[in-house]
Amino acid sequence: MRPKTLWYFGRETGYGLWRNGWMTLASVSTVAISLFVLAFFIVLSVNLNHIAATLENEVEIRVFIHQKVPRKTELQLLKQARGWPSVRQISFFTKTQAAHQLQSEFPDQKALLQLIDQSNPLFDGYDVYAHHPAQIPAVARRFRRLPVVQSVVYEGLVAKRINRVTEIVRAVGWGIEALLALATLSIISNTIRLAVFARRREIAVMKLVGATDWFIRWPFVLEGTVLGLIGAAAADVAVNYGYRWAIRAAVAAMPFWPVAPLHLVLEHTVGVTVLMGLVIGGIGSLVAVRRFLHV
């Protein structure tokens, strides 16, 4: 494409956006809102994934022993459990060690740590790893049946449930987005149709003096994609500031909650929103121009 032609397309695009004024604003806002909703669901699923991943990285089974059980019994059980075929690895921790671990994980929670120092309410216990995730429930049951065991927690189960929830959130998100995309598509298409209608005389003359269909289409398609891109940018800016705020609020309220970092969220949202903005804008304007080209 010649620079002259590019310049022509750019000029016509800008002219169209400017002349459409309020409709431009309306389309950009619709795109922005629609893509923001999409981004919201992405943020949700990124966070659920993050939680699941965090949990999976942690100990697979954690067994807690009743407080009054003597150390000798605890070590006997440790030795015994090492011989179980499903157990890949098992290590013992005392409640003091558990307290130290808490202190290193949450150095800011002064009040909590003070409480632990005064009268340690934690339990002794074992970190147990199975050979295979499928063996985890059986191993957990075996521990739970022992009278000395106070409780058994295995996060793998939680992680699995979170993964299920993530899948549902994603499906619901895309379902809602598909509806929103249709609505957005029609708004963009109408905006471009107005632009085309305002210039139908020019288009007719262009066709009659020998302009190709694509020569006529390009400025409108560009106009549509620019609308889509501006909308996507607005949505991403909103996600950026909204998420920063959400992180601050979440950390203040639930310090132990593993919140996905901002860069991870943006990595997932920016690409998808920009792509969707481009696609919706481009398709919307192609649909709008189609009818007017049959001169």
Next chain:
Amino acid sequence: MIRLEQVDKRYPNGHLALSGVDLVIRRGEFVFIVGPSGSGKSSLVRLLYREELPTAGDVYIDQFHLTHMRRSQVPRLRRQLGVVFQDVKLLPQRTVGQNVAFAMEVVGASSREIAKRVPQVLELVGLGRRRDSFPHQLSGGEQQRLGIARALVNNPVYLIADEPTGNLDPDTAQDIMQLFLEINRRGATVIMATHARDLVNQVKRRVLAIDHGRIVRDELKGAYHEA
């Protein structure tokens, strides 16, 4: 060469505008298409720049077979043609110069070509000093000249005009006529649908008379009416 073979044109409302039209126009000719209102002149002209397609028969212009060409080929055909429309079809928000330049931009001409060619053409049609005016500031005759300038700017092989002197006073019509003759002398084939009896009789060129959609007369040095 323009060739029509057994061309019928029937509109969706059932009106038969052209019927069994056979016609050959060679390069370099000057042809008037005459006939009463509603005789089919405009329909014939619109077939030539493929704004309409015939219901039956074939239309050929040079290498193009208009009835069987792909949509993507239509721009190539139209670049061979310059069309002066009955309603002129000027762009009101653009100046005289821009209206002409527009036709060149659309076919991808360079800025340099446009800057060189537009003043030449405006000079030819006598609008050299009106370049920065807007269409509504022009008289009817000037608007018609502007339409002609736009049709000429891409050096068409065929210049097709539908009632170019329709709303003009006799003197202005005379000027426009002289302009078409000049363009024809420079090599372009001119096809003009018209009501202007005096002009047709005065210049003695080929006359095609149409009535009720049929060609009823084809004379090489004809008059508006049969002698």
